[in-house]
Amino acid sequence: MKKIIPVVILNFLIAVKAQAFCPVCTVAVGAGVGLSRWLGIDDSITGLWVGGLTVSVSIWTINWLKKKNYNFKLRALITFIFYYALIVLPLFFMGIIGHPFNKLWGVDRLLLGVIIGSIAFYAAGAWYQHLKKKNNDRAHFPFQKVAMPILALVVLSFVFYYLTR
Numbered sequence: 001m002k003k004i005i006p007v008v009i010l011n012f013l014i015a016v017k018a019q020a021f022c023p024v025c026t027v028a029v030g031a032g033v034g035l036s037r038w039l040g041i042d043d044s045i046t047g048l049w050v051g052g053l054t055v056s057v058s059i060w061t062i063n064w065l066k067k068k069n070y071n072f073k074l075r076a077l078i079t080f081i082f083y084y085a086l087i088v089l090p091l092f093f094m095g096i097i098g099h100p101f102n103k104l105w106g107v108d109r110l111l112l113g114v115i116i117g118s119i120a121f122y123a124a125g126a127w128y129q130h131l132k133k134k135n136n137d138r139a140h141f142p143f144q145k146v147a148m149p150i151l152a153l154v155v156l157s158f159v160f161y162y163l164t165r
Contacts, residue, residue: 042164043113044104044113044160046110047110047115048113048114048116048117048157049113050113051113051114051117051120052117052121052150054083054114054118059125062076062079088114117156120149120156121153123152124152125148128144128145128149131144
């Protein structure tokens with residue numbers, strides 16, 4: 001036990017920053033979906049948050065690539081496709097997405113949530129940029145950039161909760 005404590009402390013001292021290109025994120029999303037199922041949360045609601053997270057990570061990566069001057073054709077499109085494939089394909093191959101009895105409106109519940117959550121998160125972010133531009137490039141209130149997309153997902157979560165119960 002005495003030998004383990006210095007190793008743990010050393011790990012915290014030399015810890016590196018998490019990388020966005022991380023397959024562990026996909027496993028974490030899969031575990032999160034499993035946990036949400038265990039808690040009784042509908043897959044469409046979980047999908048909303050997975051979609052929002054995917055848009056967020058994609059935009060962070062696009063901005064990072066831009067900042068580092070990694071300019072290539074279709075940078076944004078390739079980044080979005082990469083992250084959606086990194087999330088959706090393993091969930092499909094694990095049988096979480098695509099089950100015939102897990103559909104809402106003829107579409108897999110998790111995939112439907114991912115699609116709607118992605119659109120809502122992106123639209124709320126774009127709306128924030130529009131409002132900010134109209135306000136002399138200033139937010140209307142602190143943390144508005146974070147609050148608007150999260151609020152969109154919260155509202156949609158309640159909508160899907162009432163639609164699916």
